[in-house]
């Protein structure tokens with residue numbers, strides 16, 4: 430049976446979520462062509478419904494009740510771009526157990542609970558994709574798991590944190606101060622809302638944990 434529509438429930442409408450909504454709308458024709466039917470955003474979960482959003486979104490689509498997505502029988506795919514680890518893990522396990530495919534950009538979650546989530550996804554016959562969690566612009570994860578699966582990888586190197594790369598580049602090239610460039614990195618959306626993990630190296634470590642799991646089957650936490 431061919432689906433008539435793929436309905437998305439979006440968890441989070443911040444830097445990444447706003448981009449997801451814009452891309453789904455802007456690329457509607459390409460998506461319809463690739464998927465074979467329209468892809469529509471059916472619900473968007475946020476913390477604060479009153480907050481102004483940089484993307485136009487119908488008020489009726491926005492909710493602060495996550496159950497509106499997790500238990501909505503009509504939602505096929507949950508896209509998680511809200512961040513967080515323990516509670517978000519529970520939410521995604523619920524989504525998978527309710528038969529929903531999951532896409533997440535959450536490297537913190539995938540580094541810590543990726544193995545468990547992938548196991549549950551497989552048991553439920555659901556997809557769990559997380560390409561955006563590490564160097565989504567390249568992209569690298571699918572290349573490792575599919576394209577290079579028969580190759581023997583000997584080394585994994587890369588600049589995986591954009592914020593610190595940007596900060597160090599600007600400090601070196603322009604002599605800007607750390608505080609000044611960090612602020613710009615936040616304004617540009619490279620740095621997370623709380624940039625601690627970016628600047629203290631945890632973001633890079635977690636991304637490497639995800640890469641090493643795929644490249645060498647190493648389970649680092």
Ligand SMILES: NC(=O)C1=CN([C@@H]2O[C@H](COP(=O)(O)OP(=O)(O)OC[C@H]3O[C@@H](n4cnc5c(N)ncnc54)[C@H](OP(=O)(O)O)[C@@H]3O)[C@@H](O)[C@H]2O)C=CC1
Pocket residue numbers: 440441442443444445446474475476477478480493509510511512513534535536537561562618619620621622
């Ligand atoms: N920023 C980036 O460049 C990248 C980020 N990521 C990852 O993507 C995820 C999202 O990042 P980003 O978009 O920057 O984050 P933001 O802080 O910009 O946005 C988070 C969104 O999630 C909502 N939200 C957060 N907690 C809850 C909750 N408990 N219940 C309901 N809604 C909630 C917020 O609602 P409200 O708006 O009402 O506050 C907001 O809309 C993170 O896991 C991050 O690590 C991955 C790749 C790149």
Ligand SMILES: N[C@@H](CC=O)C(=O)O
Pocket residue numbers: 562564589590591592593619620621627632
């Ligand atoms: N804050 C992250 C954004 C993408 O993961 C970074 O700076 O790399």
